[in-house]
Amino acid sequence: MTGTTPPPLPGDAVRPLQLTDPRRLGVYQVIGRLGQGGMGTVFLGRAPDGSAVAIKMIRPELAQRPEFRARFAREAESARRVRRFTTAAVLDADPYGPQPYLVTEFVEGPTLSRRVSVRGPLRPADLEQLAVSVTTALSAIHAAGIVHRDLTPGNVLLSPVGPKVIDFGLAREFNADTDLSHNVRHAIGTPGYMSPEQILDAPITSAVDIFAWGAVIIFAATGHAPFGTGRIDAILYRIVNEPPRLDGVGGELRNLVEIAMAKDPAARPSAEELRTALIGGGTLPARPEPGSIPSGPPGAGPTGRARRWARRRPSGAAGSAPRSEPPPRGTGSTGSTGGTAANVADMPVTQLSPPPVASPPPIPARTPPPIPARTSPPRGQPGSVPPHPAGTPHPPAPSPSPAPSRLRWSRTALLVAGLAIAITAATVLIIVPRGGGPSPVSAADRASISSRLAADAAAQRARQPDLAGRLSLAAYRIAPTEAARAAVLASFAQSTAARIPAGPAAFSDIALSPDGTTLAGTDDTGSLHLWKVDAAGRPTATTGGSANDHAHGVVFDRSGTRLATGGETDAGRLWDIADPARPRPLSTLDPQATPVHRLALSSSAHLLVTAGEDWSVGLWDVADPARPVSIQLLIGRAGPVTDVALRPDGAVLAIAGAGGPVQLWNVRDPRRPVQTASVPGHTGAVNTVAFSPDGRRLATGGDDRILQVSDVGDPDHPRVLRRLSGHTAPVAAVAFTTDDHLVSADGGGAVAYWDLSAPTPPMTPLGVLDAPARAVAGTGTETVALTTDKGSVLLGTLDPARLRRLACAKPGAALSPAEWSRLVPRLPYTDSCSG
Template sequence: MAGSTPPPVQGNAPAPLNATDPRRLGNYQIVGRLGQGGMGTVFLGRGADGVAVAIKVIKPELAAAPEFRSRFRREAESARRVRRFTTAAVLDADPDGPSPYLVTEYVEGPTLSKMVARRGPMRPADLEQLALSVATALSAIHAAGIVHRDLTPANVLLSPVGPKVIDFGLARDFEGSGEFSRTTKHAIGTPGYMAPEQILDSPVTSAADVFAWGAITVFAATGRPPFGEGRIEALLYRILYEPANITGVPAELAGLVDAALRKEPERRPTAEALRMALMSGTSLPADPGSAAQPTPPEGRGGKDGGRRRRFGRGRPSGTGDAPVSGGAPGSGSRAAATGLLTPPPGAPRAATTASGAPPAPTTPGSRAPGAPIPGTPAPGPARGPAPGPPLPPPPRPPAPGSMASGSPTPASEQAPFRPWSTPPSGPAGPTVSRQAPPSRPDLPVPESRNGARGSGRRRVALVVAGLVVLGAVAVGVPLALSGGGGGGNGDVSAARRAELSTALAQQADALRASDPERAARLSLAAYRIEPTADAERAMVASFAAASWVDLPGTAAAYTGGALSADGRFAAATDTNGHLRLWDLSSPASPTQVADVALPAGSGTPDAAGPLFLPDAGLVTAGAVGHTWTLGDPGAPTVVGDIPGQVSQPLQLSVSGDGKLLAIANRGQDIEIWNLSNPAAPTHVGYRRIPGIVTDIAISPDARMLAVAEVDGTATLFDITNPADPVERGQTAGQSQQVNAVAFLPDSKRLVTGGDDGTVRVWDLADPASPKQVNELRGRGSAVVDVVPVGSGYLASAEADGTLLGWDLASPSPAGFTLDSEKARRDLAADGTGTRLLSVPEEDAGTPAVGTTDPAQLVAVACQNPANRIDEQEWNDRVTDLAYQDPCAG
């Protein structure tokens, strides 16, 4: 509805612990997983006082280094000195234990990256609050002698009391030498938000965090990183040599962002200067450095310049009316001294005024040409170094289809196309040489600079390798990385294929909300490279919605439906008192095999749908329930009655072995029946519920019964003795009526869905005190049904007809669309976790079956040519595997 407030974006809800995760660290109980990064894993914990905390446990390979522990100890102590204005306070640390860890305040709320992915760019007022809060946090962090080094949208949490910066406790104490943290092996940073000095492994100061502040402000304002997307080599190249694209940043912030993104660290303002400028609305202090840019080398021929211009394709040019930021660094910096930051002839560069400052933008509504940009120093005379010998050009990013270290691989030497199912042989993956790369004849270097150039290029290559080792991930940054040119020769090991597949799948997940078409292409490519777990999940998220096939038959309004455990049959009962059965042996062309009337007097529109029994049987609800045999699927036959002792069997739930049946009416009564002999169902137990029952579910292991109620709770009963159900506990948290309950296949977790629009997952390790481990917020409508799809997924139905899928393997699952109808739907899944049934309720319609089987989804995906990644996009993202059409072979 126009003008309505969108639902809040889900925060940092924990995921269940893995079998190998610790259950206790020191005085802290570990209760869930919050995330994982290059430095280690973050857990949700509780102290002795019951207060929630975030605990980052360092990776064993890092903890094994004594120098790392020493640095960690120093930084943890420094982090405690940080004021708590807008940061997650550091509470405790253990640098000396078997698993070093850092304890910080647990901050509720989504990350900036998640918020922007879900909602798009921030509103101007919210953007200004974010910019001020992060600048304030950096000022406090720097005052304690710490450099964050990895400030990204993923490290800014949008808490109920405002933005907070996290993860600064694992930064670097810049009062010390910092040599260990500057080694490539332990490089810290996320590519899209790293300052030039981090890429070059130059000394890193607090100015690197100011650069990151500018980058995340651009991201929050526009929804994109300031240096775009692409392969990591191209991304780092743009950070080093090209201006940032700050188009879309409001005029009130553009000048500050422009200053923060200057290439030379000494020319950036301090975090405190940013904070003061944001608070007062005044200009920054005078630029401490030179605005002049070094002159590119002379004497390059046109042919050489033409080759250089090729590398500008697909990247922001920095010309025209768009605001640009940060020209190439001045020669006064260390980078310039090595000749690494001189822009090549023909490369895009920031336009400058006579004073050397960037020109004012001339977009509609902007300041007049020549007017000062708010927050920037007044123009001054250009200052620069004394003239010297010309500097060599920078290394150029490899062209698509070429190897980073040399000339393109001849077509005759490339590996032929190989069927997808045939894993190639070869080493585990490319290694990064510590020797200087071969000389490039197209990049002449003055003899006096040759050593410096080789050293600098080696540093850049090693930093890239370090980022791969640490698994640095940022939205929009290519993740399929290696030391080879796009296209490669395809001769990589199965392990490397799995690595590439996982990386592409993870990037597909990051892009799905903002660019679903690209996410679909990457998902299919990832799965065809290697069907890893991540790739399988990406396929489901991208293509399950396109897999639905309507079941034949006349349209009807149904009371519900079911799938057999093997997925071969679907059944549904309609509001006219008919049972319909379909054969799904051929998923693309299902057939209706039966349409029979329910026994007289048993049909009712209030009844739930049917349920399959393990031994070719069926149970239907109604004024009187019935068991059926499906010996002849074309002629379902009633074999037993379930009359109900106290209530009509309007709702049904069957245990995994099919021997226990729970029934309920729409009131307060629950009955347990024994179906060991379906022809003679036996009443064995009864329980009256204080509230009004909305749904019931028996756990697969037949030990627990869950009862959903209108008061927003689900009550758990122990039914190991079915004759005497004993209440064990109750969920609490849903603010409105619970409409649906279901157990996951392990019987250890319960799922609830309700009128508040949430799906919640509960850990039942202690049934007396169920613990919520996930809160999944849908599209805003009431959740009317929830169904486990195997052990890894959930499907939920909302009152407006929206069907969503949820990947339970994700630490923070985001709902992906399974279908979007206009009418309420009932859901069912088979026992294999690969097939779904959607049945229309209330309004007449057609049932449909869909699949979550990635192998079947390949055929679905390849029906649309737009889902095929082309060779250019492949080469932009996959560097050591030859292009292969994902729909061939």
């Protein structure tokens, strides 16, 4: 009924425990999962008295550091003294146990982030209550000597008794000289809510929480982040150099938010001053004149981040005011061809740097380029393609009062540029045939045009994804260059993929048959699911399985008619799936101490490998699938096993672990396995490992956010070939589609494609998912499947020809004749979806 109060939103749903999750921590029973963050996993627990609690278990790699444990112990003890006015009370902590954890009261209710995303901005009265409650919480936290460091809408819970701040009292930072601090620092803070000093590596004080308070209030009042959306580097640049967007924040609250978000931490009020001002009418005490944001210890030069994010001064203009050249606002998703491709706009980038200062135009060589300069529509015309390089903003307007020397230089540059254009135009006129019309275009010219259109597509993808899709199809139609292939993947790989939603239980593991025609998955109840995949890549469920399957991991053999699953109380089962509608268990492996969560299978060598949740790896002879024989049990030497992979011929086994390099084992004779070498390169845990179809390359991904490709043709002497950066979260999944093509995914949800045949493989973003946890591919089929942390499955293709067919099935996918004549003047019009 109109005008009634909507029902309260429930809190975040509790998800089932995963196989690797603990069932008990100290005296607390672990019931389910509440969420996961940069510091660890949050569980719903039950205290001895039966009350509900939230338990945050610290990540193993952090727990390995004594200095982290010591600081965690100090801050946890301080957190227990925080007054409980508007915070989730810290009840207990175990900083020195095998699995350090922190226990807080369980607060029932949604996060501020969820509340705003579902119902929109808060009403003025609710907004004022939120502002007072959060400042009260910060006052109590700061009084205990703690800095929150990650105050975001996701860390504010809207309980029945009012807003409460959570997730404080954790040692998010410590000795910056340690490599662990270097690796973890980038995960500290949510980009849109970090303060300038966090970005610039300046000293951290309680003022960072005041800045974040202002950002949270802006989000609650408007539904939008204070510095917009888009690429992470663009957001961080705006935080350091631009004011927040205050539209939608009114009255006295607007003035307080503006002061709280001063770039200089010394200019911000304390939490108690803010609270007093909110209650007493918006007046803050006078403060001393602030200085500038320090970039490091006294006497030190600017840090790397300070040099990276501070606005640059023009060369030769010492002492002059910095020139503002911010990235364009609004680079977030604005819609998508086919649905979700616009998520590509939010992909993290390899280099986090501000836009470059415009340089004078170069003097071209006498020989003209093969493609004449194209004319662009007037600035601001819909569908126009900016002529600047992909990914960079338009140059800023010139200063209204340039220095005389700069004015003279600008005039000279313009004269040179004009002369160059005139020479180029004259030369182009010379090559036009006497009969008129464009000259014949060579294959090299077509490849150049194709690559240029692909670059234009990349430049447009964030702002005009539909136009980017049309440009990508045109580039691939003109010439299927690698740049055109990457453009088609970036525009359509995610939007054309089929999503299989999680059922009553989340999918925990997946596998593809080598020919890509059968998809298998297991869920958290232990059921085995099978789907047939048609020529268009659409999956059709053939069986949903049951809890009696006891399946907790899955892998196909080479034929695609048999598979193996891991077990919870036994090592697993072998199955005949010649008829996917009626999977038939062939045998059950022997019991073992811990559940099996990862498997590898080589049917040519009749060898099955099972990895338990501890440090053990089992080797099984499956020559007779009705009678599998346990032949060896290996004990890993790099901590708990995270993944295993067998070379296709079954002669080499790769074992990834949480605490060291990937081990290579010679298992040609599995009764006498020998560790031959370790693959160097990663720092910290390695989460995923995969062999190429020819067995000569090994891809690995780890918590250090590096995707590494090694030459293991000689497994006794592995050699690192590539260390690919670009992921901004731990690499969680990797799979080869061909010997030269690789797909990877990270814990932040970013999925990427890599062409290893390129001298410097570029990272092609494919989209953003719900924290992909597993990636598999058919052998040489370009069919890829991923399962996510939320338990759904995504099935798609990296074949650009198939993507082109899928994209062209929708009206308006190709450039119109008018667009073609404007954007591709050298070539006669061709329908990008024809042929």
